[in-house]
Amino acid sequence: MSTELCEMSLKQTQELLRLTDEILQDICCRRFTSESLYVEALRKVLGGEGRRGPVSIFLAFLDDIYQQYRGRVFHLKEELMEQSDEIIIEPLSSYAAQLARMDLVVSNWSDTCKAVEEYQGNFPPAVREFLAGPVKNFVCFRISGERPGFITAFNYPGEATDYDADVLRSLSVVIGSLMTLSNEVEQTEKAFIYTIEALARACEAAEEGTGQHILRVNKYAGTLAANMGLSPDLVETIAYSAQMHDVGKIRVQVGILLKPGPLDDEETGIMRMHPIYGLEILGDSPRLKVARDIAISHHENWDGSGYPYGLKGEGIPLAGRIVKLADVYDALRSKRSYKLPMTHEEALMILRNGDHRIDPALHFDPAVLATFLKIEHIFANIYTSLA
Numbered sequence: 056m057s058t059e060l061c062e063m064s065l066k067q068t069q070e071l072l073r074l075t076d077e078i079l080q081d082i083c084c085r086r087f088t089s090e091s092l093y094v095e096a097l098r099k100v101l102g103g104e105g106r107r108g109p110v111s112i113f114l115a116f117l118d119d120i121y122q123q124y125r126g127r128v129f130h131l132k133e134e135l136m137e138q139s140d141e142i143i144i145e146p147l148s149s150y151a152a153q154l155a156r157m158d159l160v161v162s163n164w165s166d167t168c169k170a171v172e173e174y175q176g177n178f179p180p181a182v183r184e185f186l187a188g189p190v191k192n193f194v195c196f197r198i199s200g201e202r203p204g205f206i207t208a209f210n211y212p213g214e215a216t217d218y219d220a221d222v223l224r225s226l227s228v229v230i231g232s233l234m235t236l237s238n239e240v241e242q243t244e245k246a247f248i249y250t251i252e253a254l255a256r257a258c259e260a261a262e263e264g265t266g267q268h269i270l271r272v273n274k275y276a277g278t279l280a281a282n283m284g285l286s287p288d289l290v291e292t293i294a295y296s297a298q299m300h301d302v303g304k305i306r307v308q309v310g311i312l313l314k315p316g317p318l319d320d321e322e323t324g325i326m327r328m329h330p331i332y333g334l335e336i337l338g339d340s341p342r343l344k345v346a347r348d349i350a351i352s353h354h355e356n357w358d359g360s361g362y363p364y365g366l367k368g369e370g371i372p373l374a375g376r377i378v379k380l381a382d383v384y385d386a387l388r389s390k391r392s393y394k395l396p397m398t399h400e401e402a403l404m405i406l407r408n409g410d411h412r413i414d415p416a417l418h419f420d421p422a423v424l425a426t427f428l429k430i431e432h433i434f435a436n437i438y439t440s441l442a
Contacts, residue, residue, distance in 0.1 A: 116204035200231035275381035303333030348372035
């Protein structure tokens with residue numbers, strides 16, 4: 056039995072190592088939360104599919120502000136990780152005091168109690184409430200790192216052993232490391248977004264009012280993406296990448312940008328280069344792929360009559376199709392050196408019926424247009440709030 060347990064322990068530890076390696080390999084372009092990381096790690100050790108593991112795991116971290124342990128009970132059910140409501144362990148409770156003193160505990164009820172019912176008094180009622188049955192054994196290990204905490208695994212088959220403790224120790228190290236990594240990536244992400252915003256604001260120097268235009272297009276695009284049922288990660292990426300749509304105008308002469316009348320053919324040709332300039336400015340970073348898609352394609356038309364490449368239909372990146380409508384709506388609503396602003400109702404009429412420049416049926420992705428027409432009142436509110 057000991058050899059079999061050792062092999063199971065080794066297999067589970069190897070799974071944790073593979074998980075860490077997978078995360079590190081694509082860390083440059085993966086978006087995640089700290090919870091998504093440790094939930095994935097928990098999947099590797101909970102029982103099921105021939106693995107030896109506990110029935111439930113209580114994972115809690117110390118809240119720096121209130122000095123409380125806050126956590127949840129996790130268990131596997133029909134391949135899905137389920138979790139309890141948030142459980143708070145008060146710092147002055149006997150349970151918290153025990154946690155503060157220990158690094159590792161391996162315990163079976165028969166080691167310390169005459170009856171399994173007596174054993175239940177070692178655990179907070181809030182934790183026991185979410186367990187499938189009475190606690191018969193457990194392993195507990197401290198989590199170190201920027202967010203200290205602890206992990207307690209309940210009800211291994213048979214008895215909890217030192218082999219189980221080895222797996223839990225590995226899990227606690229992985230979770231502590233991934234939580235630290237998540238915090239670092241979060242800070243890097245904030246710096247990345249700030250840099251994107253700074254680049255977008257560089258466009259403001261030439262065209263009056265484009266700063267608010269950029270903010271509104273971000274909001275419009277995110278709203279459209281969310282109402283089209285796209286994944287939360289993609290919605291968020293589109294919502295901050297949309298502001299890059301006109302970054303190529305940095306390389307267009309101010310005289311052309313601010314010309315009060317219609318552009319001549321040469322000037323129009325120069326202006327129509329700004330999507331290509333934007334593509335060049337944004338470079339080849341994987342994190343800016345959606346921003347590049349938007350910059351190069353937000354003037355393409357559904358029927359292929361747009362520029363710079365005459366892309367057609369679904370050959371136009373989805374993010375570009377979304378930002379195109381957002382950009383056109385805001386352009387109609389905005390004052391420019393060559394035009395007066397429209398009301399929401401006037402802009403809506405054009406996006407429904409068209410005018411001498413815009414043919415909605417030919418220029419917009421039908422799905423994007425249909426979504427806009429369902430939520431057009433939200434666009435009106437966004438414009439008002441950021442006018």
